Amino acid sequence: MTKFDYRKALEEIPHRPGVYQYWDAQGALIYIGKAKDLRNRVSSYFVKNSQLNGKTRVLVRRINRITFTIVDTEIDAWLLENSLIKKHQPRYNVMLKDDKTYPWIVIKNERFPRIFPTRKMIKDGSRYFGPYASVGMMHAIMDTIRELYPLRTCNLALTPENINKGKFKVCLEYQIGNCKGPCEGYQSEADYEKNLEDIRDILNGKIGVVIRRLKGQLDAAVAELNFEYAHQLKNKLDLLGRYQSKSTVVTSSITNVDVFSIASEQNYAFVNYLKVMNGVIIQTQTVEMKKRLDESDEELLNLAIPEIRSRFGSTSREIIVPFDIDIEASELRFTVPKLGEKKKLLELSQKNVFYFKKERLNQYEKLNPELRTERVLTQMQHDLRMNVLPRHIECFDNSNFQGKYPVSAIVVFRDAKPCKKDYRHFNVKTVEGPNDFATMEEAVHRRYRRLLDEGQSLPQLIVIDGGKGQLSAALKSLKLLGIDKQMTVIGIAKRLEEIYYPGDQYPLYLDKKSETLKIIQHLRDEAHRFGITFHRNQRSRKTFQTELENIPGIGKTSAEKLLKQFKSVKKIRAATPEQLRDILTEKQVQSVTTYFSEATSAD
Known part of the structure; x- marks a missing residue:
């Protein structure tokens, strides 16, 4: 197969407005586009090192022939492109998915015209209004018209000859007041036409015109002391006013x-x-x-504007x-x-x-939960300026009580959801006193040293609960392990929810309603919850152990055994010597009993 020579094709394309068409080797039309300057637009597809996305590069590789149509103006190209896309539906063109038929309101081309909704347009001289995307809106308009004006609904041929010969008789619609009986000559064609004039204006959105016309008729009826007719007109005005109040959203000076x-x-x-x-x-x-x-x-x-305007x-x-x-x-x-x-x-x-x-x-x-996951991860990748999707995220948080009992917790999210089986916590070993930065440095180093030793996958995103100081401490450990370039690391500060990047002086502020920020906040809150729960348990256990270790003869191991068996100091205090002998020696039992007896006496 001969390779497509785009340079030769470009020589034949003029610098004029028009529509271009791309064809593949099998002769199928694969893309239609418009341009203010055909040659400039088409040549942009073949420029080396251009910023074409992946899908467009695939399209370009499939082009085997180019045809074009010259038009006078860009608006002509716009309209022609739309009609050709609708006709040929090329593979690589955007298509409007909504292709259903919408209802119209028709005023039939006949004597005493009927007015009714239809989905079929017949070119017989009838007047069509619409289409109406909302069937509910269309029915609301029809109900308003029927309430305002008595109209015939039958399909009788109301010619002068048929009416004069008395071929028809009025039906129930006449008896209940929905029709004035033109079939028997009870309503003139001129009177019927007056109603149609108002109806056309209503369907064209000219409600104000109809209201002014009715007000003029009302004033005339009152002047003539025709109060019954004036009352009918007043009811029509009230109904139109209610309809207009539901419809008008801007000043009436904005038209068409x-x-x-x-x-x-x-x-x-x-x-x-x-x-x-x-x-x-x-x-x-x-x-x-x-x-x-x-x-x-x-x-x-x-693409959408000409298609919708045409529809x-x-x-x-x-x-x-x-x-x-x-x-x-x-x-x-x-x-x-x-x-x-x-x-x-x-x-x-x-x-x-x-x-x-x-x-x-x-x-x-x-219907497909994976769609949300992909959308959220793609949005996070974009918002956080990442090169890959953050399918695996880890977040660190520290807890301590006045510098004592320091612990660190890590939570793991996979595909933007908590993966609780992977949560971990650390008893800090190398830090003395309230040093949050050193605690973070130790936790991060221990976590990723272990992942590297065990050959486990690293996360694409690490979130540090804290500002620049905690972020720098975490980065120090990652650099020491040689993995600081293998993932994105950010810090989130609580005060204004700022996002910090290593080495970046200014924070990133995400939209407060963005899903990216909500997931980062969820990570932060989950890490804090997990960490604080572990910290409280540790503090409580170590506080109890400290009190038990004050008892002569009870060391750390014995205190742990007692707490494991009785769960609390209160239950140890209430335990009988026989229960204590299951764990302690006789000498230790005597010491515990004496200690709590003296404590009770002191109380």
Whole structure:
């Protein structure tokens, strides 16, 4: 097979806006992209030592042919790219996963038009509104319309001839007031059309227009002393006011605007879309995108906007986005708001997309818990600037009481979860007095000297409970063992939860809500709990031993035997001579009995 000569292919590609297509050796279309400058964009894939990620390098190796289409403007390239991706679905292009059919509200092209929801669009001159991503929202709008305006629901052919011949009779809908009976000529076409005018405005989000129109009719009815009709209009105004209060989120001066926001993870991205008309959100949807080539948020939003606008038939000229979009289009205006009502709209969209992302990832992780582990570890690797995933983490903590009974504890996390069978504690042997740094130095040295001697694997991350001093002490032992470069070592200070690195003057501050910080805090708290429990047991045991060793003839070994048998000094004091003889000699029994008798008398 002839090797693909990309240099020759590049010579044929112009410096013009357009769409490029990559084909593999089997003739399959594997990738479609757009560019402001086709030659510059395509050549960027073949530059040596470029910062291409692994997936993109795989794509480049598979390219065997390049074709392109020139267009007049970048916006044309944007739209053409979207339509080609939808048509061909290349392997390496991001695809919007949500491909279901959404409902519309249709006003049929007929005399006395029916209004009803449908998922099928028929090009027969009917007027379609939507689509509605939320079926609940669509039904709420339909319920409001039906409550406001009596409309026919039958599918009778209401031609003038049929009505004049008396072919039809009114049904139950007429009897209960849901229809005015146009089938028998009880309602004129002009009167029916007045209702349709209001309904079209409501479906277009122009609720304020309808309210002003009804208020004018109400004033006229009152002036004519037509109080019954005025009461009906007042009820309609109240109903529309309640509906508007649920729908309006911004000032009515913002009209015909699209809002987009994005939230992404390692393998997925989520894009939220809001459609705003006259200050009312009339459409909303969040779609999921599966990443193929580690695309950036800018690239993903560039792909999602034309697809979603096409799906919802949007003609908005203004698009609110969270960051600048690199699209030059005279007919579109991209806005990155900094404050005001448009900023509030963007924040609302962002709240929706982050909530959707959280819920969807929770669903995935419940079905496959390994996904959460990989995501959390990947996030930790990124946050802590590590070269590998921290699958094995160890955390050290020291405890002492006024310099006495110093102990050190180590806890182990594997795949971001406690592995309690690997927890260890150390009775400090070489440190005298309250020297926390020397205690840390001894514990770290003993721990990793043993792991090296036994040929066990070392952790990828070591967390030291403390600031720069404890971190330096731990690093001293690791350097002595020659393993200080084989893992990441950090210290966490309690006051502001600062993360310290060896040799770094300034600490790292993680987001207080980040999962990385929560896991480090869990490690720290678990090490403290494990260490303090062991320390209290040691202090209690040694305190009791000290009191027993004050008894003449009772040494350290005998004191340990007594505590092991009776568990406490109180029970030893209450023990009978016969019970004590099971452990002690007769002379020791006499000494213990005398000691506690004198202590009782002194009390």
